[in-house]
Amino acid sequence: THKFWESQPVGQFKDIGDSSLPEGPIEPPTPLSEVKQEPYNLPTQYEWTTCDMESEETCNEVYNLLKDNYVEDDENMFRFNYSQEFLRWALCPPGYYPSWHIGVRAKPSQKLVAFITGVPARIRVRDEVVKMVEINFLCVHKKLRSKRLAPVMIKEVTRRVHLENIWQAAYTAGVVLPTPITTCQYWHRSLNPKKLIDVGFSRLGARMTMSRTIKLYKLPDSPATPGFRKMELRDVPAVTRLLRNYLSQFVVAPDFDENDVEHWLLPTENVVDSYLVESPETHEITDFCSFYTLPSSILGNQNYLTLKAAYSYYNVSVKTPLLQLMNDALIVAKQKDFDVFNALDVMHNESFLKELKFGPGDGQLHYYLYNYRLQHALRPSELGLVLL
Ligand code: MYA
Ligand code: JJ1
Incomplete structure (x- = not known):
């Protein structure tokens, strides 16, 4: 009770x-x-x-x-x-x-x-x-x-x-309370599999060696999408339009204006990273992806103190397939020395998780509203909200 x-x-x-x-x-x-x-x-x-x-x-x-x-x-x-x-x-x-x-x-x-x-x-x-x-x-x-x-x-x-x-x-x-509007699954994409295994974050799969595992998770050195670049202050109006339009399809989502986008999505060193695709021909901003930095202390390990984790934040694919956009996000996260890239099964994330070699974690995240009732619980894919 x-x-x-x-x-x-x-x-x-x-x-x-x-x-x-x-x-x-x-x-x-x-x-x-x-x-x-x-x-x-x-x-x-x-x-x-x-x-x-x-x-x-x-x-x-x-x-x-x-x-x-x-x-x-x-x-x-x-x-x-x-x-x-x-x-x-x-x-x-x-x-x-x-x-x-x-x-x-x-x-x-x-x-x-x-x-x-x-x-x-x-x-x-x-x-x-x-x-x-x-x-x-x-x-x-x-x-x-x-x-x-x-x-x-x-x-x-x-x-x-x-x-x-x-x-x-x-x-x-992470705990069940009265009553979730939806329950999301954490997924994890190894970027530094050797360290993740050494610290007990993940395990060597059945019939896998360390060198096969390292090869499995290898990524290119630089993003593949032409026009993929870091978001800048001048992009705030275009990113706001892109994001507002994208989030409008979800049942629950933030109502971001330009001030919110500047605060929550403009890159801040070691806090939040945002990238977009600017069409090389038209200079239109067509796609966007972002992740935030949340390390975890590794409790009682002789060799390592912290796990450097990136968490998928808001992503919008219009022209670039979401799979390709998120693969580029993984590539830049790897270049920035993150050990793991985490994501929830919210929004359209299910469409890339398995293909990009994310695996389900042992944690779930329950979402709640206070003093607001929904008739039915939502599917995670109906949720357009990521809290920090
Ligand atoms: S979620 C992150 C929560 N933090 C942690 O998990 C950190 C580690 N744990 C702790 O610090 C403690 O265990 C905490 C509980 C502080 C979590 N959310 O004092 P108690 C209920 C809501 O004896 P403790 C986050 O930050 C529990 O069911 N309720 O317990 C969002 C029980 O109530 P009931 C929780 O373990 C927080 C009561 O507390 C949670 O010493 C959203 C026991 O209290 C939890 N995570 O302390 C808060 N955990 O008997 C709600 C336990 O009924 C906001 N409980 O089962 C609601 C909206 C408020 C604003 C409204 C404005 C309009
Ligand atoms: O990080 C989490 N789990 C990890 C570590 C498990 C360690 C043993 N318990 C995990 N690793 C497996 C990764 C593997 C990589 C290769 C592919 C297959 C998977 O599963 C979990 C999430 O899964 N995190 C937590 O449990 C932390 C708490 C989550 C609840 C958060 C509450 C948020 C507070 C609200 O603001």
Whole structure:
């Protein structure tokens, strides 16, 4: 059972298949004057703090909390290691609210022991664009788990989001909660198979030797598509048009404008990489691909500390076949020294995963909406949203 989640305006397991329930908000907004004005109570040994991510020192505290306590795989071999530059990028998009970067400190040491964040986003669900918050980086220090701190943090971020007159949220988790709008599979494409096998990220296949495996995953030294180049600032209007048009076919997708595209997709060193195809004849921008950088710490390995992973982000194929575009993405990722290229089976990704030698991982990612009901769960291919 889910004592906390059963008390929240989210799709409940008992309601699955109930066709009398309408799509849309589960509960209406309340007048802002009725939103609780004071923070929720924490256990007396703890206090709320707002984490200023523009401050080098606070950003470093957040970085360290997550580096030691954030998401691990099911066998505790790897742990996400979001960089400071990445955290600043993820948490400070256009129109962000500093008050949605919420920490918990221990009294009196002032040590940061928990964290949760929200960033604003416009998300389209079918033909409605809904102002939402994207919730991410929920983390409670390993020594403070199972004390019901997470529900208090979720209620506090909800309160602060309500104060800005926003009533819906989108979030993902590796665990099943009431109730996913879709469940996606992680897929992995080896770029540095020797290291992946050495650290236990992957295994030598049956009837495979190391040298056959290395040969299997070999890639050309440079991309194949004529006109394939890095995205630049001057490309923002064309990429925005391309992406808006592409995302319009999915049931749930972000409603990106040029400001969003500049922030989320313009290349930022060691954070996000974006490439496009500019027609050598017409100079039209016809295709686009992108990935973000999220290393994982390798827990307890003598030889290696980190796994360098690229995660497929937004890709748009109009003229160049998606398979060829993503093969070029793999080539540039390999040139940038990534060990593995990861992707979810969202959007049209299924069409290239097997052919480009991705294999299914042991992890899944469940997508959720808060205070918004969908009649039916979606297929992953109906989802046009990638959260970081
Ligand atoms: S997903 C990433 C989550 N982080 C990690 O997995 C890092 C490692 N783990 C931890 O730090 C802790 O285990 C966490 C739970 C903090 C996850 N999402 O305090 P507890 C429920 C939502 O005793 P702890 C991400 O960042 C659990 O079902 N709920 O547990 C998106 C139970 O409730 P119930 C979760 O293990 C986050 C209750 O918490 C999650 O010490 C989206 C137990 O609390 C989870 N990942 O701490 C948050 N894990 O009894 C929701 C456990 O009912 C946002 N729980 O089953 C909702 C929208 C809010 C804004 C709305 C605005 C309008
Ligand atoms: O990375 C993941 N799994 C890897 C490593 C498994 C290590 C043992 N548990 C994996 N490797 C196989 C790769 C192989 C390469 C050649 C082809 C065949 C496949 O499967 C998994 C995803 O699969 N990652 C996790 O489990 C991390 C947590 C995922 C949930 C994330 C929650 C996100 C938080 C919300 O913001």
